[in-house]
Each structure stands twice: as C-alpha cells, then as structure tokens.
Amino acid sequence: MKVEELVTKRQVVICCGSGGVGKTTAAAVLALEGARRGRKACVVTIDPAKRLADTLGLEALTNNATEIARERWIDGDPNVAPGGQLFALMLDTKSTFDLLVTRNAGDDEQARRILDNTFYRNVSGALGGTQEYMAMEKLHELHDEGGFDLIVVDTPPTRHALDFLDAPQRLVRLLDNRIFRLLMMPTRASLKVASVAVQTFLRTVSRVVGSAVIKDIVAFFRAFEGMEDGFRARAQAVDALLADPSTAFVLVTSPRRDALEEATFFADRLATNGQHVQALIVNRIHPAFGDESPMGLRTTAEALRLAQSDPAERLATLYDNLADFREVALLEREHIDGLRDKIGSAVVAYVPYLAHDVYDFEVLHEIGNLLLAGDTLIGQ
Amino acid sequence: MHVMEVADFCSTSRVVIVAGKGGVGKTTVTGALAVTAARAGRSVLVVEVEGKSGLPAMFGAPPLGYEEIQLDERVRARFLTPDAALVDYLVSHGMKRISKRLVSSGALEVVATAVPGMKEILVLGKVKSLEESRAADLLIVDAPAAGHAITFLLSARGLLDAVQVGPVRKQAQDVIGLLSDPARCQVLLVTLPEETPVSEAIDTAFAIEDRVGVALGPIVINQCFGALPDDVSVDPNDILRDAEACRRFVSDREARDLARAAAFRQERHRLQHEQIERLAKRLPLPQIELPFVFTPDITRPQLDVLADALTSGIGRL
Numbered sequence: 001m002k003v004e005e006l007v008t009k010r011q012v013v014i015c016c017g018s019g020g021v022g023k024t025t026a027a028a029v030l031a032l033e034g035a036r037r038g039r040k041a042c043v044v045t046i047d048p049a050k051r052l053a054d055t056l057g058l059e060a061l062t063n064n065a066t067e068i069a070r071e072r073w074i075d076g077d078p079n080v081a082p083g084g085q086l087f088a089l090m091l092d093t094k095s096t097f098d099l100l101v102t103r104n105a106g107d108d109e110q111a112r113r114i115l116d117n118t119f120y121r122n123v124s125g126a127l128g129g130t131q132e133y134m135a136m137e138k139l140h141e142l143h144d145e146g147g148f149d150l151i152v153v154d155t156p157p158t159r160h161a162l163d164f165l166d167a168p169q170r171l172v173r174l175l176d177n178r179i180f181r182l183l184m185m186p187t188r189a190s191l192k193v194a195s196v197a198v199q200t201f202l203r204t205v206s207r208v209v210g211s212a213v214i215k216d217i218v219a220f221f222r223a224f225e226g227m228e229d230g231f232r233a234r235a236q237a238v239d240a241l242l243a244d245p246s247t248a249f250v251l252v253t254s255p256r257r258d259a260l261e262e263a264t265f266f267a268d269r270l271a272t273n274g275q276h277v278q279a280l281i282v283n284r285i286h287p288a289f290g291d292e293s294p295m296g297l298r299t300t301a302e303a304l305r306l307a308q309s310d311p312a313e314r315l316a317t318l319y320d321n322l323a324d325f326r327e328v329a330l331l332e333r334e335h336i337d338g339l340r341d342k343i344g345s346a347v348v349a350y351v352p353y354l355a356h357d358v359y360d361f362e363v364l365h366e367i368g369n370l371l372l373a374g375d376t377l378i379g380q
Numbered sequence: 381m382h383v384m385e386v387a388d389f390c391s392t393s394r395v396v397i398v399a400g401k402g403g404v405g406k407t408t409v410t411g412a413l414a415v416t417a418a419r420a421g422r423s424v425l426v427v428e429v430e431g432k433s434g435l436p437a438m439f440g441a442p443p444l445g446y447e448e449i450q451l452d453e454r455v456r457a458r459f460l461t462p463d464a465a466l467v468d469y470l471v472s473h474g475m476k477r478i479s480k481r482l483v484s485s486g487a488l489e490v491v492a493t494a495v496p497g498m499k500e501i502l503v504l505g506k507v508k509s510l511e512e513s514r515a516a517d518l519l520i521v522d523a524p525a526a527g528h529a530i531t532f533l534l535s536a537r538g539l540l541d542a543v544q545v546g547p548v549r550k551q552a553q554d555v556i557g558l559l560s561d562p563a564r565c566q567v568l569l570v571t572l573p574e575e576t577p578v579s580e581a582i583d584t585a586f587a588i589e590d591r592v593g594v595a596l597g598p599i600v601i602n603q604c605f606g607a608l609p610d611d612v613s614v615d616p617n618d619i620l621r622d623a624e625a626c627r628r629f630v631s632d633r634e635a636r637d638l639a640r641a642a643a644f645r646q647e648r649h650r651l652q653h654e655q656i657e658r659l660a661k662r663l664p665l666p667q668i669e670l671p672f673v674f675t676p677d678i679t680r681p682q683l684d685v686l687a688d689a690l691t692s693g694i695g696r697l
Contacts (some may be wrong), residue, residue, distance in 0.1 A: 019525050020403020049576045064384055122496045156448050204478045208470075209498070210545040217494045241523040254403065256676040260433040287644060290637035304626065311622035314612050318619060321608060324674040353648070357575040
C-alpha cells in the first residue's frame with residue numbers, strides 16, 4: 001500500500017493521535033490531495049488553529065460542509081486533475097446532537113422535551129466523549145448523505161487518542177445505566193418494586209447536589225424513553241462504518257516517546273477490533289545530518305578543545321552540535337522503527353520540522369508531496 | 381543564592397497548576413519543577429489528573445495510582461480520580477455508607493453528567509483538602525491539556541450556577557477560594573516557541589486571568605534552541621579553513637554535515653526567537669526559557685538539566 005492510495009481509493013480516512021502532533025493539518029492535507037486527484041473530498045475538522053481554519057474558509061462552527069472555491073486550492077497549478085471538489089466543516093457538537101435527537105424522536109413534542117431539558121444540554125455539551133461521538137455521527141451522516149468520494153476526519157485532541165472509538169457506545173452505556181432503568185420503571189410497571197431503590201438513589205443524590213438537579217435527570221430519562229433503540233442502532237452503524245474495508249486509519253504522531261507510546265497503544269487497540277493502521281505519519285522529525293556516530297563526534301570535540309585555539313574551539317562547538325543532532329535523530333528513528341515493527345505493514349511518511357506553521361494551500365500541498373512520497377526518509 | 385530564590389518562589393503559593401496545550405511538555409515541566417523545589421529543600425507532591433501520565437517513567441517509577449508513591453528524594457506523586465475523590469469526600473463528611481453505592485451503581489456518571497464541572501470540582505476539592513492538610517510544601521497539579529485546562533479551572537464557577545444547595549456547592553465555593561487567592565495558588569503556563577502554541581498560550585493566559593481569576597506565574601517556554609556563538613560559521617568552506625588552521629583532517633562530507641547541523645540550529649533559534657519576542661510583546665508575563673534537550677525521551681538526567689534552567693530562570697525573575 002502507498003499513502004497515495006489513501007486519498008485515491010479509500011472513502012473514509014480517520015486521522016488519530018494524541019494532542020499537539022499535527023492531526024488537523026494531516027487531515028486537511030489528505031483531503032486536499034484527494035481533491036487534487038479529482039475526487040469530491042471533505043475534511044471534518046475539530047478545533048483547528050485559527051490560521052488553518054481561515055485557509056479552509058471556516059470562520060465559525062458549521063454543521064454543513066462548505067465548498068472551498070477551486071481556484072483557491074489549486075493554487076494556479078495546471079496539473080490538478082479536473083472534477084475535484086474540496087469541502088470543509090468544523091464540527092458543531094451541539095447542533096449535530098440536536099439533529100440526532102430530532103431524527104430519533106417519535107414526534108416533535110418528544111424532541112422538544114429533550115432539547116429543552118437542562119440535563120440534555122449538559123449531555124450534549126459536557127458528557128465525556130460527546131465531541132468524539134458527534135465527530136463519528138457527523139462522519140456517518142456525511143457518508144450516507146453527502147455524496148463524497150473521500151471524507152477525512154480529524155479526531156478531537158484528547159490525551160487518549162482512542163476515546164472516539166468508544167464514544168458511541170458510551171452514551172448507550174449511560175442509557176443502559178441501572179439507575180436509568182430504575183428511573184424509567186415508574187412509567188412502565190411495578191412501581192412498588194422500583195420505588196425503594198429509586199427513593200434511596202434520589203435521596204442520596206439530593207443530599208450531595210440538591211433536588212433541582214434530580215428533577216432534570218428524571219425528566220430527561222423519561223423524555224428519552226423509546227429512543228434508546230434508535231441510538232443503539234446508530235452506534236452500531238457507526239461501528240460498522242469504522243470497520244468497513246473502505247475506511248482507513250492513519251496514525252499521526254511526533255517522534256517523542258509519550259506520543260509514540262500512545263500511538264502504540266492505539267494501534268494495539270485497533271488490532272483488538274480487527275482493524276489496522278494503514279499509514280503512520282511522523283511529524284516534526286529532526287533531520288539525520290549524515291551518519292557519524294555521536295560518540296565519535298564528541299571524542300573529536302574533546303580532542304579539539306585540548307588545542308585551546310579559536311579555530312579549534314569553533315570546530316569543537318560544531319562537532320558537539322552535530323553530535324547533539326545525531327543523537328536525537330538516532331533515538332527518534334529507533335523509536336519509530338519500534339512502532340513500525342509493532343504495527344506491522346503500515347507505510348510510514350515523515351514530515352520534517354517546518355520553518356513556519358501551516359496556513360495556506362501552497363504549504364499544505366508541499367506537505368502533501370512529502371506525505372505521498374511515503375516511506376522515504378525526508379529531511380536529509 | 382539561587383537556592384534561596386527558588387525557595388522564595390516555591391513559597392509564593394502552595395499550589396502550582398501547570399497548564400498548556402497538548403504536546404508542549406506540561407508533564408516534563410511538572411517533573412522539572414518538582415526536582416527544582418526538592419533541591420531547594422521543599423517537599424513536593426505531584427498530582428496527576430489524567431490517566432497514563434508520563435511522569436513516573438521520567439523518574440524510573442511504575443505507573444501512578446490513587447496512593448502516593450515516592451518518586452525521588454522529597455518528591456511524591458499520586459493520581460486523583462473523581463470517583464475516589466468523591467468517596468473520600470463523602471466519608472469525611474459522615475456519608476460513608478452511601479459513598480460506595482453512589483460510585484458502584486454508576487450513579488456518579490449520571491450525576492456528573494447532570495452537573496457539568498462536578499468531576500473537576502471533586503478533583504480540585506481534593507487538591508484543596510491536600511493543601512489545607514499541608515500534605516507537602518508544594519503541590520504541583522499537572523492540569524489537563526488546554527482548552528480542557530480552562531474548562532477544568534472554570535468548573536467551579538459553572539457549578540455554582542447549576543447547583544443551588546448542598547455540599548457540592550460548598551465545595552465549589554471553597555475551590556474558588558483557593559483558585560482566586562494568589563497566596564495559595566498560581567498557574568504556570570507552558571508553551572513552545574512556535575507560532576500556533578504561542579498564539580494559543582496568549583489566548584489561554586487571557587482566558588485564565590479574565591474568566592477564571594487565577595494568578596499567572598511566569599510563562600515557561602519549553603524546547604528552546606540556544607544560539608551557537610557568533611563566531612561559528614555555517615559555511616563548509618570556513619569549517620575546512622578552521623580545520624586546516626588546527627591541522628586536523630575534516631572530509632568535505634563531514635564539513636557539510638557540520639555546517640548543515642549548525643545552520644539548522646541557527647535557523648530554528650532565529651525562528652524561535654521571533655516567537656519569543658512576539659509572546660513578550662503580547663503577554664506581559666515574565667518568561668523562563670527551558671533548553672531543548674536533544675532526546676525524545678525525558679528521564680532523570682534531562683530533568684536535572686531542565687531543573688538547572690528553571691533555577692536560573694527563577695533567579696532572573
């Protein structure tokens with residue numbers, strides 16, 4: 001497999017990795033390269049840095065994919081394939097959730113009761129993993145209804161790169177909660193059986209947070225009645241889309257130990273789901289600067305310092321500096337090789353330290369060229 | 381001399397919250413600050429609030445749990461979870477019997493969803509009780525990645541709107557008391573000398589002061605490339621000339637590698653310097669620069685190097 005196949009053959013590409021490693025940029029680059037090859041591509045971003053958002057024409061949260069004018073992203077290049085389109089979207093978690101509720105509600109009245117509920121407003125804003133869940137929900141919606149050839153999804157900046165895999169199931173778990181079941185009981189049957197447990201729970205919680213909160217919770221769960229099946233089915237559909245062979249996972253990492261450890265953890269986790277990382281993108285790798293051994297270089301520097309002359313001192317400084325860079329380069333490559341071995345057949349693309357942050361289509365395409373060259377060490 | 385200044389700095393407030401966006405090295409700075417304070421004779425307790433911290437590995441220790449472990453001389457660390465903090469709280473407030481049930485039934489998950497900021501309040505409330513019980517001379521909290529850091533710090537105020545009565549409201553008020561008292565708590569913001577991290581640090585700093593009302597300590601700029609001396613040339617021909625002058629054989633290839641590595645460093649230094657200047661102009665906070673340590677792995681020797689830099693940075697404040 002080549003990195004290029006990600007943007008020419010796959011329908012869904014999910015960029016994952018821990019925070020601060022360049023996921024959003026990688027997602028934008030992959031969508032751009034897909035569009036340049038004639039596909040109708042969309043990048044779903046989450047909280048992009050301001051200048052990148054401006055480039056993608058994303059001034060605010062948008063719940064719909066917005067097309068970026070072709071002349072902006074082809075950047076005057078006559079070699080761009082005809083027919084390609086580039087869309088971008090900045091995830092609006094709350095509206096996405098609202099739409100999901102509206103679609104699953106039995107009638108307008110049920111939808112209204114839920115949307116107006118304080119507890120729901122908290123769920124849609126603050127439930128751990130809601131953003132991840134809605135990113136996957138949005139992906140599903142775009143995939144089913146958007147008519148895109150390629151959708152590239154950025155995942156939220158969590159410390160735990162794989163939160164989004166669990167996210168759809170997390171709401172289902174909340175709905176399956178025993179307490180929830182108990183709260184539902186009075187509206188169904190066996191009021192007496194339930195009441196003792198329910199009363200105990202309510203008393204307990206009231207003592208800690210007050211009874212107004214309880215009223216909201218009860219109202220929410222009652223309003224939600226009958227919708228759990230719809231949500232459960234949707235969570236399964238999202239899982240199925242993630243498992244589909246037309247979906248590819250791209251792991252984005254920096255060569256630093258903590259980021260790589262999470263990348264390894266993520267790859268393992270995907271493997272237990274029967275999925276694989278198709279490509280590994282290593283950002284911010286230091287150049288190799290030749291092949292001398294750091295130890296040899298340091299010995300030379302020490303020997304030079306003995307001479308105690310200006311030219312020797314200058315040379316010694318240069319040898320020490322090269323030794324520093326050789327050391328970091330060797331360690332970075334060792335770490336990356338370790339990760340490669342663990343994740344098997346994934347292709348690896350390297351993006352060197354760039355002089356400037358990425359904020360226009362020219363630089364995005366430059367990175368695209370580096371990425372799509374795939375499996376060659378860039379930055380020599 | 382320096383030791384005294386570090387001791388003074390560590391007495392500014394008993395709680396230091398280390399915050400910054402993902403990937404800037406918050407945990408590294410947390411570790412370096414712990415070593416710095418310990419060297420000045422202070423006892424330190426590091427509190428991690430997100431799972432899978434890289435901190436213990438830096439000290440060669442196993443992963444953290446809810447129980448304190450000793451990482452180094454005068455440095456202890458522990459992990460705080462909302463669940464365990466809630467149980468602690470209920471037990472110490474005469475609600476031992478219901479505490480376990482609230483957690484084991486999964487009710488906390490439901491309640492925490494109903495009350496945004498509840499989990500953060502439980503964790504910060506525990507930090508507050510550690511501070512009050514003088515668990516250590518210095519408590520360092522390794523905060524969640526920003527903007528989660530802002531959410532984390534704003535949780536107490538948000539909670540006051542949602543919860544009108546009860547012990548959780550009291551807890552939130554106490555947490556606000558801690559956060560808004562510069563003599564008890566300050567935030568150490570960490571960033572990298574690069575465009576996006578600098579922009580985000582500026583936004584975060586203003587948000588923290590305006591919306592959270594927490595005192596900001598100096599801003600720590602991590603991974604700075606120091607400049608090479610002025611007389612060092614990045615031209616291979618100059619390098620070959622110097623080699624000849626001290627009668628040492630340097631191959632053309634080696635001269636090229638030496639020159640390229642030096643040019644790379646000078647260029648990065650220049651770019652970083654621009655960003656550091658921009659940060660100084662936009663954010664009126666004292667700066668402490670930490671050097672890039674030329675390894676992707678931070679272990680004890682690197683923490684010592686960074687602690688040296690923190691010590692001299694504090695001395696210059």
